[in-house]
Amino acid sequence: MIWRVEHFVEVDSTNTWVVQEARGGAPEGLVAYADYQIAGRGRLDRQWEAAPRSALLCSVLLRPQIEVDDLQLVVASVALSARAALVRLCGVRPGLKWPNDLVVGDAKLAGLLAEVIDAASPAIVVGIGVNLTRSPTHVLATSVLAEAGVTISPRALLDILLEELEWRRAQLDSEEGRTALHAEYEKALVTLGERVRIQRPSDILVGEALRVDRSGRLVVDVGGTEMTFATGDVVHVRRHSEEWL
Secondary structure (H helix, E strand, C coil), X not given: CCCEEEEXXXXXXXXXXXXXXXXCCCCCCEEXXXXXXXXXXXXXXXXXXXXXXXXXXXXXXXXCCCCHHHHHHHHHHHHHHHHHHHHHHHCCCCEXXXXXEEEECCEEEEEEEEEECCCCCCCEEEEEEEECCCXXXXXXXXXXXXXXXXXXXXXXXXXXXXXXXXXXXXXXXXXXXXXHHHHHHHHHECCCCXXXXXXXXXXXXXXXXXXXXXXXXXXXXXXXXXXXXXXXXXXXXXECCCCCC
């Protein structure tokens, strides 16, 4: 994999920029990272805010030849790579909270946002924001500095993240590799085994999170019935004992 890394002092959103480049035919391996985002976005069009140079704010363009049902593994590969990079750099080992957060305990350390450009021949842009020296105050969040007492530069974390992503991207090209990625993803998910509250647009359900299927959908035992939830169906997933934020 050849990574082409573009750096911005300021940009509206790294995801927006990479999506535009992908639609123009940019090859796989394009990466954008920014010191500051004017209009950073999270899941469900939530705003993602970070003070200048306080976080790794980046997006990666990948073009794996995989089935639509395996697209969640692409997002998982980036999340797992960020997790491994943090372990290597500072010893912080966050868990993965379904569907797209890295957490330490109940506090959010990083969030991911994926956008599929063409599901028939997919180009997938995966954005990630990792709190390095500061964290948002309007949500329960933490930072690398708070957890490990060290300051990591965004570029240092990005370089190791891309090293980790190199071989995980290769795993997406084979059934054996995709199976291994799925197993690594499930092992890292702290959501599994927890009693959770699932907020959908129309209601809230309570149950035990059992597993994720190969499509990345969360399987939950709700009153003795197994129910399956895709990321697009869910507004929030919280531990049942966690304060609803």
